[in-house]
Amino acid sequence: MVSSSYASSLANSINIKNGGAGVYENDLVMLNPSTYTIGKYEVKMKIYVPANYGGYFNIGGAWVSGGTGYQYGIDVFFNSDGTGNVSTPSNGVFSYTMDAWNDVSVIINLATTTAELKINTTSVGTFPWGAASGFGCMDIFGVGYSNATNATEIASNFYVDDVELWNWTGVGIEENNLNSNFNIAPNPSNGNITIYSGDVSFDNSNLTVLDITGKVIFKDNLSFGVHESNSINLNVVDGIYFVNVMAGKELVTKKISIRN
Numbered sequence: 001m002v003s004s005s006y007a008s009s010l011a012n013s014i015n016i017k018n019g020g021a022g023v024y025e026n027d028l029v030m031l032n033p034s035t036y037t038i039g040k041y042e043v044k045m046k047i048y049v050p051a052n053y054g055g056y057f058n059i060g061g062a063w064v065s066g067g068t069g070y071q072y073g074i075d076v077f078f079n080s081d082g083t084g085n086v087s088t089p090s091n092g093v094f095s096y097t098m099d100a101w102n103d104v105s106v107i108i109n110l111a112t113t114t115a116e117l118k119i120n121t122t123s124v125g126t127f128p129w130g131a132a133s134g135f136g137c138m139d140i141f142g143v144g145y146s147n148a149t150n151a152t153e154i155a156s157n158f159y160v161d162d163v164e165l166w167n168w169t170g171v172g173i174e175e176n177n178l179n180s181n182f183n184i185a186p187n188p189s190n191g192n193i194t195i196y197s198g199d200v201s202f203d204n205s206n207l208t209v210l211d212i213t214g215k216v217i218f219k220d221n222l223s224f225g226v227h228e229s230n231s232i233n234l235n236v237v238d239g240i241y242f243v244n245v246m247a248g249k250e251l252v253t254k255k256i257s258i259r260n
Contacts, residue, residue, distance in 0.1 A: 035136035039169030054144020055158030061131030071131035
């Protein structure tokens, strides 16, 4: 299922498809480290749906081998007319961009048993979480529909990249929102990056850059004013890295791709 046809970061993504209506080929189950029964979590990814195709994923409870008895928390459909919908036909209808990478976020709050869907940073809405067993996995499946009524099944062929699982348990929503105020450019980069602060300011903040194993490969102390910037040079090999900026209890994290 690894494909080089499209990629958001580096050279590859996951290609999920079917052979036409009712002819299912791919079903990728991505397990959490464990099945969470308390807390607040966010699944983030990028999805690319070529024109005339559809796509789909669900996030649910504890995975059951073979799928029998698996509990669906939320279903998200990407239809071939550029609309999407949530869990049931014509519910939570949204728009997305075909033939382009779309930012997808699902915030699962097990305390309120709800899941909020965001497409390209815009909230589609908050929906009931349907998995009583908790939050255990994401299932990316090769099924597609022509529109939000889910009446006509079509060929599915889509791509998924940059999947992340965040644990926001015990973290205030204000800290979550700070993430959207910071920006890093260019991304991808050759190692020379500029961090822009947006509508927030930090004094004496700690900046750390981690590789995908969690190893700290760069750190520094910075001060940000509103709409200010700081530039750094990372002399590292090609790959994915995480830039953390922390001031007190406030944390901002951005992922960057280095291509020399």
